[in-house]
Amino acid sequence: MENLFLEKSNKTPFIEFDANRGYLLIEGRSIPEDALDFYQPLFSWLDSYSKTAQEVTVMEFKLEYFNTSSSKCLVEILRRLEDINCEKHVEVKWFYEQDDEDMQESGEDYMQLVNVPISFEPY
Amino acid sequence: MSKRRQNIFYNEQHLFERSREVNNAFQETSDRDLLQEYDSLSSNYGRLLGEVKLITSVSDRLQNKLNKANEKISEQNEKLTDTVNLLTKAKISRAATTIVLIIAVFLFMLSEGVLEPIVEGYVDNDIIGFALKAVIAILLKPIEMLIESILYKKARKKAHHSIDLNEK
Numbered sequence: 001m002e003n004l005f006l007e008k009s010n011k012t013p014f015i016e017f018d019a020n021r022g023y024l025l026i027e028g029r030s031i032p033e034d035a036l037d038f039y040q041p042l043f044s045w046l047d048s049y050s051k052t053a054q055e056v057t058v059m060e061f062k063l064e065y066f067n068t069s070s071s072k073c074l075v076e077i078l079r080r081l082e083d084i085n086c087e088k089h090v091e092v093k094w095f096y097e098q099d100d101e102d103m104q105e106s107g108e109d110y111m112q113l114v115n116v117p118i119s120f121e122p123y
Numbered sequence: 124m125s126k127r128r129q130n131i132f133y134n135e136q137h138l139f140e141r142s143r144e145v146n147n148a149f150q151e152t153s154d155r156d157l158l159q160e161y162d163s164l165s166s167n168y169g170r171l172l173g174e175v176k177l178i179t180s181v182s183d184r185l186q187n188k189l190n191k192a193n194e195k196i197s198e199q200n201e202k203l204t205d206t207v208n209l210l211t212k213a214k215i216s217r218a219a220t221t222i223v224l225i226i227a228v229f230l231f232m233l234s235e236g237v238l239e240p241i242v243e244g245y246v247d248n249d250i251i252g253f254a255l256k257a258v259i260a261i262l263l264k265p266i267e268m269l270i271e272s273i274l275y276k277k278a279r280k281k282a283h284h285s286i287d288l289n290e291k
Contacts, residue, residue, distance in 0.1 A: 067185065068178055106181050106184060110177065112177075
């Protein structure tokens with residue numbers, strides 16, 4: 001299975017989905033005009049990955065800002081990880097800047113919504 | 124609602140349409156199928172409700188963040204305006220001082236070369252010549268203030284004009 005790398009832009013985050021290591025990273029700012037257009041390849045990749053997922057999958061979110069549409073797409077990603085977590089082990093790490101309480105609280109909201117363990121990592 | 128927003132909720136849209144279909148075909152649907160559909164619909168509704176709560180909460184936080192950023196920009200803008208005003212005043216003050224210095228030199232030459240010989244021709248008293256020079260010297264400060272005020276008004280007019288042009 002091919003890995004997925006997307007360079008970051010002013011409006012979209014850096015994406016590193018490494019199937020061999022079971023390491024997934026979304027980093028930066030996510031304010032695309034068409035969130036679904038940006039996230040659809042990620043959904044498709046995750047759908048394929050779920051069939052051959054590693055024993056342990058680590059998903060890291062290092063977001064500094066994301067818009068409302070992106071927040072819905074993040075739910076979709078977490079839903080897919082929730083499915084993978086039923087058979088394999090998934091760890092989600094939610095990174096946020098030390099003084100960014102909003103980002104921390106957003107992560108806590110996601111934790112309440114999905115059935116995947118989320119750990120919080122201030123930096 | 125834009126098409127883009129509808130796409131984000133494509134799963135939910137599909138589920139909603141499915142429930143409408145089941146509802147329309149109510150007559151041909153058995154109670155058991157109907158119960159299953161109802162169960163599916165209610166669990167999906169619960170899921171959607173959770174997502175809506177999350178999205179609303181995220182959206183509110185984004186709005187707060189934007190408000191805070193706007194407040195910060197306004198504060199910085201005010202500070203910047205104050206600094207620009209101070210700089211403009213300092214610049215104008217320097218220009219006024221230079222102009223007054225030139226006027227002072229001109230008046231000094233005028234008093235020494237023209238006024239003093241005239242005064243000495245009429246009155247044989249050094250104090251009058253000295254008093255005349257003192258009056259000229261005392262007048263320099265009000266002249267400087269007057270020039271400063273004129274230059275400041277001119278600068279403000281120019282600034283307003285450039286703001287108007289930018290707004291247009």
